[in-house]
Amino acid sequence: MKIPKLFGWPLFLGLSACASQPVDDASPGERPATDTDEAGLWQMLERDEYKLQTSTGVVRDPALQAYLESVLCRVVRDHCADIRLYVLPGGGMNAAMAPNGMMLVFTGLLVRLENEAQLAAVLGHEAAHYVKRHTLQRWRDLRARTATLQTVATVVAAGLGVARVGAESAAAQGTYDRAVHRAAQVARIHDVGTALIYSLEISTMLGHLAYGREQEMESDELGISWMASAGYDPDAASEIWDYAHLEAQAADRWVPPLLLTHPQPAVREDRARAQATALSAGTSRSLGRDAYLWQIAPFRNDWLHLARSGLEVDVLATLLERQRQIGVPEGLVAFHEGSMYRGRGGEGDGERALASFEVATQQAGCPPEAFRELGLAQWDADRHAEAKRAFDDYLRLRPPPRMPPWSRLTSLGRHEADRDGCALRFRRRGIGLRGLYPR
Amino acid sequence: MGLDYLLHFNAVKSGKKMFPRTPREMGRPFVATMRETEVVDLFVENLAMRGTQAVRLLQLQPASFGPWRGFSFDLEFESVGGLPMRGTGTGAIIADELHLLFYAGAREHYFDRHRADVQAILASIAR
Numbered sequence: 001m002k003i004p005k006l007f008g009w010p011l012f013l014g015l016s017a018c019a020s021q022p023v024d025d026a027s028p029g030e031r032p033a034t035d036t037d038e039a040g041l042w043q044m045l046e047r048d049e050y051k052l053q054t055s056t057g058v059v060r061d062p063a064l065q066a067y068l069e070s071v072l073c074r075v076v077r078d079h080c081a082d083i084r085l086y087v088l089p090g091g092g093m094n095a096a097m098a099p100n101g102m103m104l105v106f107t108g109l110l111v112r113l114e115n116e117a118q119l120a121a122v123l124g125h126e127a128a129h130y131v132k133r134h135t136l137q138r139w140r141d142l143r144a145r146t147a148t149l150q151t152v153a154t155v156v157a158a159g160l161g162v163a164r165v166g167a168e169s170a171a172a173q174g175t176y177d178r179a180v181h182r183a184a185q186v187a188r189i190h191d192v193g194t195a196l197i198y199s200l201e202i203s204t205m206l207g208h209l210a211y212g213r214e215q216e217m218e219s220d221e222l223g224i225s226w227m228a229s230a231g232y233d234p235d236a237a238s239e240i241w242d243y244a245h246l247e248a249q250a251a252d253r254w255v256p257p258l259l260l261t262h263p264q265p266a267v268r269e270d271r272a273r274a275q276a277t278a279l280s281a282g283t284s285r286s287l288g289r290d291a292y293l294w295q296i297a298p299f300r301n302d303w304l305h306l307a308r309s310g311l312e313v314d315v316l317a318t319l320l321e322r323q324r325q326i327g328v329p330e331g332l333v334a335f336h337e338g339s340m341y342r343g344r345g346g347e348g349d350g351e352r353a354l355a356s357f358e359v360a361t362q363q364a365g366c367p368p369e370a371f372r373e374l375g376l377a378q379w380d381a382d383r384h385a386e387a388k389r390a391f392d393d394y395l396r397l398r399p400p401p402r403m404p405p406w407s408r409l410t411s412l413g414r415h416e417a418d419r420d421g422c423a424l425r426f427r428r429r430g431i432g433l434r435g436l437y438p439r
Numbered sequence: 440m441g442l443d444y445l446l447h448f449n450a451v452k453s454g455k456k457m458f459p460r461t462p463r464e465m466g467r468p469f470v471a472t473m474r475e476t477e478v479v480d481l482f483v484e485n486l487a488m489r490g491t492q493a494v495r496l497l498q499l500q501p502a503s504f505g506p507w508r509g510f511s512f513d514l515e516f517e518s519v520g521g522l523p524m525r526g527t528g529t530g531a532i533i534a535d536e537l538h539l540l541f542y543a544g545a546r547e548h549y550f551d552r553h554r555a556d557v558q559a560i561l562a563s564i565a566r
Contacts, residue, residue, distance in 0.1 A: 056493040345472045
């Protein structure tokens, strides 16, 4: 509906009058009073959190959980007991913070980070949203704006005889469009985490109450300040935005979910770097690279597999190159590269895939499936004798599982007992995947 | 999806999604050059997008799909509501099109109840 110009100004002024009202920072251990709007938000999210706690979709590994929580607590200190961290399977570079202290970290983010300091930067940033009560601020802003729109629309309808519902539905439509747009973007996660997060109220909240840029800047600053106080190198924060920028450039229409509502990565990178320079003058800071890579190593293959199913090829290629820079064993990177070419299926991709699988199976860190894929690619190329050897290697690494009594199937198969497999010669030496990382 | 169900993917063309109503932004399409392992991966991804949790591929092997050479696989998973389920699928890529029958049921009672019927359907597939 077109609103006459005469009424455009009051609408504009009305909206401007709804500028964000400041709220106090959350104190450690604080819970909102039961008769407040904040308590209503918490109740809604506590139902979400119960779903997470009972869902098998959440990544539950005691060692990983303890490690991530130790980094979180080192960064947020007094707020440690207020924040619960959940790892969700998802290929996107994403994390989210709910106003009740429920923090979601996606595996796609963890697989892209290089060290503990970068993890600390992300966790600190998300925790800062909680401490600064940013969602509550956005919630109050949205309510105030909706009320203003309705009031103005009523005046318009009374004075000119046009339908009040027009402006109201325009407002509703705007919100709806944003929610749908946001949903489509979140949906790029394409996997278990997607379905799980869609079942939660927080996904709607993320769509409607996305943080503003000033809030993001504020969280950046507080997060970097916390991580520096915890002894981490604050330069790590700008490195994340540097990489996010690369992914954003890799495909025109792809935006990493973490950046959807955020300032431009380049702006953010500059600000983070300036703050880091000021904070780290004359001090020695820790990166925690080896500890981080060691903790993530057992999961990296599965998490890259998740990412592979959801990302466009250009973005995936950037992600895999990132894995090389991080120091991920070449056997694992080349295997996923080969699978990426297989998935694309363009001209010459079959040969590229074969070459990648050949590299993978000659290098440390390759999963057993690399031998299977190598065999299949060699079979396609009519190299049957070599293919048979590759299949034999695969079956040695992944022996057929004991069949369930209800199955009528008997021969080939794959089982999940051995998740950190690596090339035969490394297995023979008794070196697991973690052994390929420095410690 | 209920306590047991049968999904029939009939002649999915290369470049098309397995579930036609899948939003454009979500999921990969089927590609005729996919191998059996990749088709099963694609199918599992589609199940996961619909809320299926903790999917475990137990078995994948060559199998006949009527007169055609195809593949079959067995899964264990949990439904959206957390109910333990079993599933078995049989399919083939015929003239660059994917044909797949997937039967799933609650692990307790329901999976076994209609399995024989599903096998009879599979046995009836003809050129």
